[in-house]
Amino acid sequence: MxxxxVCIDRDSPVSTEYPVVGRSSVEPLITETGVEDPEDSRVNCLLEGVRVADELEAEGSEPLLVVVGGGTDTVGTDRHIATQVEDLVETYGPDSAIVVVDSADDEQLVPIIESRVQVDAVDRVVVRQARDIESTYYLLKQFLADEELRKTVLVxxxxxxxxxxxxxxxxxSTTIAIGAIAAAAGVFxxxxxxxxxxxxSRLPGEIREALYSGQVSLVTYVVAVGLSLVGLFAxxxxxxxxxxxxxxxxxxxFAFDSVPWLTAAAxxxxxxRLLDELIQREGVRSAYVNLPFGAVAVGLVVRGFSAYFLERGGVFDAFRVTRTDLGIVVVQGFTMEAGTRLAVFILAGILISLLGVRVATYVSRTDIESELAE
Incomplete structure (x- = not known):
């Protein structure tokens, strides 16, 4: 068998008669081609042909190593190679062929050979350095083809x-220019x-869905934005x-004056959001129940600390409770120290937070609709 x-060697840098038949004739061609142009990838193609022939011989087959090629004109070279393959098939009568190529141009000749003899395999030889370059090229090509990556990086x-x-x-000023670009890159x-x-990108759809479904949170969110703006202004x-x-x-x-409004917004x-959960679900998750209590507790603690620092800094006077007569109960006037006032705010925040946890735990274990029905 x-x-x-078949090694394809188009426009060879050496002058020789094609086809070159047999390993004894191909090896001098490899040396001559390598000496003429050591960087030429066709040297690796010819060496791969020798390796494939040795491998087939070790398996018990009868390989015939040949090199086809010659010429500089594309059409003329292809027709010349087709004639060479026909002569080889007629002379040696091979059962099949293995084609060794080192470029996409050479691989285009595979159908020509396949029309003359059965081709069992095509061995593509890519030099390692060239493979890295080729991989980089295809990665760049894929990158440039991805619209999202182009917008994110190139723009x-x-x-x-x-x-x-x-x-x-x-x-x-170079410093100002670099600083401005760095700041813009950081924001991006x-x-x-x-x-x-x-x-x-999702916000318009969510607003439209909220309008159509009649969610209460849409109105409260607008109120929250308004209260937040008031807080920032205050x-x-x-x-x-x-x-x-x-x-x-x-x-x-700033925190002392804005926190009450920001707490009201939260x-x-x-x-x-809690009302939407109550309307749309049979029950309500404990996190939504605990959220209002947490907002008030955090607001109290932040306001307490800011008042403490402002009082110690001399911005505020000491907090004084005036005398109050409620008839049965009379509250004598007194001055509350900064530390005592801070402790009261912290204690109030903790108590409200604990109350929120207790209410959330109760709600999570109770069916709201059944409670309302009762």
């Missing part, structure tokens, strides 16, 4: 490259890292009255 091991990179010379011209990374883009007004420019004092003053949003 004769098997042709910000392009904007940074356009913005940098503009900032240099406007600001006339936070935007992508926190998934804000995903949330914003905090800004409080900071504007501070004469001491110390950052710590400014932060605590309370409105959590109550709306």
């Amino acid at each position: 004769t098997t042709l091991v 910000p990179l392009g904007l940074a490259m356009v913005a940098f010379p503009i900032l240099l011209i406007v600001a006339n 990374l936070i935007y992508k890292g926190l998934g804000i883009d995903t949330y914003l 905090g800004a007004l409080g900071v504007s009255d501070i004469e001491d420019p110390a950052t710590f004092v400014l932060v605590n003053r 309370l409105a949003a959590s109550l709306g």
